[in-house]
Amino acid sequence: MTQSWLAPDHPNAVVGGEPRLPKPPGVFRQFWARHPRLTDGLIAGIYGVPTISTAIVMAVIDGLPVWFAIVEVASILAATVAVFLLRRTRPRIVLGIGMLVCLVSAPAGSIEIIAILIALYAVAVYDSSRSAWIGLGLSVGVAALTSFLAARLRDTRIVEPFDFEPLGSSIALALFMLIATLIGVTVGNRRRYLDALIARAHDLARERDQQAELAAAQERSRIAREMHDIVSHGLTVMITLAEGSAVTAGRDPERAADAMRHVADAGRDALGEMRRMLGVLTGPADAAADRSPQPDVAAIPALVDGFREAGLPVRLTTSGPAITEPTLQLAVYRIVQEGLTNALRHASGAQHVDVRIERRDDDIEVTVEDDAVHRSIRMTGAGRGLAGLRERVALYGGTVEAGSRPGGGWLLRATLDATSDRPGGDA
Incomplete structure (x- = not known):
């Protein structure tokens, strides 16, 4: 897939200087486009820091086993690192890790879906709409399974974070995932459409330059052909007459002199044709060029x-x-x-x-x-x-x-x- 115009290293111009490609509107959007890692770091921090802190606090309050708290915090930390490093390049891996975090959170009774929401948006934007819809179906299934596991393991009818029954919690989670997917699909389709337009502009610019090069090559071939016809003909006649004049100079000076006059005439004719050719090449500014028609x-x-x-x-x-x-x-x-x-x-x-x-x-x-x-x-x-x-x-x-x-x-x-x-x- 071609690189988006939102990317910081996307070229702003093509061969020949035209057409100029659009810049992201607004100062803030241009800033975030130039610093993609900063954007990913902020998203990872906003997700990871409070989520890890909450998981530790809830493990202490609920008296969960230490090993479980360590596994939960490690899975959330892995999701945070994946969001920072792989959100743009490997969004499917981020989605898989988000599903794992969701399943690991079941014994705690509080289902973690933020990583899934971030991953669904990333899949829709940086991968494809088809992958996003498939990921949505899998995520809804994982969320529903996690809701029922949380209720069974905790021996309760209420599942956080919505304090609904497992079925209601599953529906609420599915709605949030659907919203994230729809936003991602909209942004991703617009991004891919702009990429296609810019790629088309690059193709047209390259085609324009190639056509110009072909036209220049054809013109050079035509000029070389005309120059050969002029120079080869004139020089051949002149060389032949000059050789004949050299042979007859001793015994028939008058005939040799007449041959040399023909040499001069042939040279003037060739020079006149050369001037016509150069006059065509130098353009209308050369007023002294001979404008007589071609033979x-x-x-x-x-x-x-x-x-x-x-x-x-x-x-x-x-x-x-x-x-x-x-x-x-x-x-x-x-x-x-x-x-x-x-x-x-x-x-x-x-x-x-x-x-x-x-x-x-x-x-x-x-x-x-x-x-x-x-x-x-x-x-x-x-x-x-x-x-x-x-x-x-x-x-x-x-x-x-x-x-x-x-x-x-x-x-x-x-x-x-x-x-x-x-x-x-x-x-």
């Missing part, structure tokens, strides 16, 4: 031209209706960009690199394939490109196929769900 399918021909200038023999083919949904256009652009970047990086000696974008009724298929017999291992990456591509395509319920072609070369085929691109579709 779409209309930018694919220019992308293909850039790879042709880098020496990659690319052929672009499109078919089907136009793609209008912006996020789908960006996804198609990134797929083509990743496929051509991998071809430029690994497909050295390729005679043909085909890019096909086919729009059908329910899906969009993007294919990038080359005929390179031998795959180059230079500039080998960590595999983040294809992993990010699969994550991007999975957002649209699509699939990615990447691997060697049967006749030689490499194939990248991605299929996207195009239903969100139709009128009335969910983006």
Whole structure:
């Protein structure tokens, strides 16, 4: 069971600082909540000191045997210690000891039920209502048995503390026990209800924090994917052009200079896309950030031209209706960009690199394939490109196929769900 808000060590706030949990109302209630052992000690003292004193006095007045007086005082002392130590944690043990005290008091003719009343309240509050009602039934039976034993052992028709006959005394004791149980059940149910509400508040706060962490992780993954697409594409083109320029610089300086100009253009394009990404991350306060839109399918021909200038023999083919949904256009652009970047990086000696974008009724298929017999291992990456591509395509319920072609070369085929691109579709 969760700890009650009345407990002194219950946290007053949850992760994130909200929601603030309620404090016990009133100065006195807060004081007793902070000092539970003081409360238990006072209850034990109020019960034990006068009860032990009365038992000793009555034993002397009635001339009871010394051994009986010792047993009675020892049982009351045990009940007092149990009330102090176990009232909150083991209330059933306190109830059992209280019943024992009640039975031991039978020869004295005065039935001790205070320990039972304290224990019934504690069982209802700190254990469960069901246990309290079961304890009430057992306690009533013990009290009735003690009443009849007291009358028989004392050879009298009057049983203390009510000076009733055994039956009347049993009924009176049962009423007092019922009152203690009802009060305990009421307080215990309210306590458990508040515990459930506070536990629910903690669960909601934890769920809120977990959702925030998941959203942050998804955003980091998206940013990493975009950054990889930008940096990997730009650097691959620049490295390829720079290597070609270094090879041709001695015999064709003009061609080398033209290649270096393309390197500068590729670097500026990558820097521009990087600034757009950083502008989105830094927010509206960064007025100098470029706010131009993300690339779409209309930018694919220019992308293909850039790879042709880098020496990659690319052929672009499109078919089907136009793609209008912006996020789908960006996804198609990134797929083509990743496929051509991998071809430029690994497909050295390729005679043909085909890019096909086919729009059908329910899906969009993007294919990038080359005929390179031998795959180059230079500039080998960590595999983040294809992993990010699969994550991007999975957002649209699509699939990615990447691997060697049967006749030689490499194939990248991605299929996207195009239903969100139709009128009335969910983006």
